[in-house]
Amino acid sequence: MKIEFHVQNLKCGGCANTIVSKLEAMEDVEEVQVNPESGMVRVRYGSEPTAVMLREKLRTPGYPVLEDDNGVLLKAKSYVSCAVGRFGN
Numbered sequence: 001m002k003i004e005f006h007v008q009n010l011k012c013g014g015c016a017n018t019i020v021s022k023l024e025a026m027e028d029v030e031e032v033q034v035n036p037e038s039g040m041v042r043v044r045y046g047s048e049p050t051a052v053m054l055r056e057k058l059r060t061p062g063y064p065v066l067e068d069d070n071g072v073l074l075k076a077k078s079y080v081s082c083a084v085g086r087f088g089n
Helices: 013-024 051-059 072-087
Strands: 002-006 029-035 040-045
Touching: 002 051, 013 029, 013 040, 013 051, 013 072, 040 051
Parallel strands: none
Antiparallel strands: 002 040, 029 040
16 A cells, blocks of 8 residues: 655654654555655555554655644654764765
């Protein structure tokens, strides 16, 4: 199964690295593609996890989907997650 999300706060390769590592760590996620220019995240997965679980996994490091609120705390989290993604590789 495939699902696509348009996420907020996705600005660069560091953000993309963080998103890929968080989602690929989930059981049953087979492939993750992130495009920082468009803000799109595509995920191919088996029967689990559900879309709700994927959305929460994106939100936790500061990358909520477009339809969700994007407060100051999430923006701050995304900056930290971005830095981790840049220097973690």
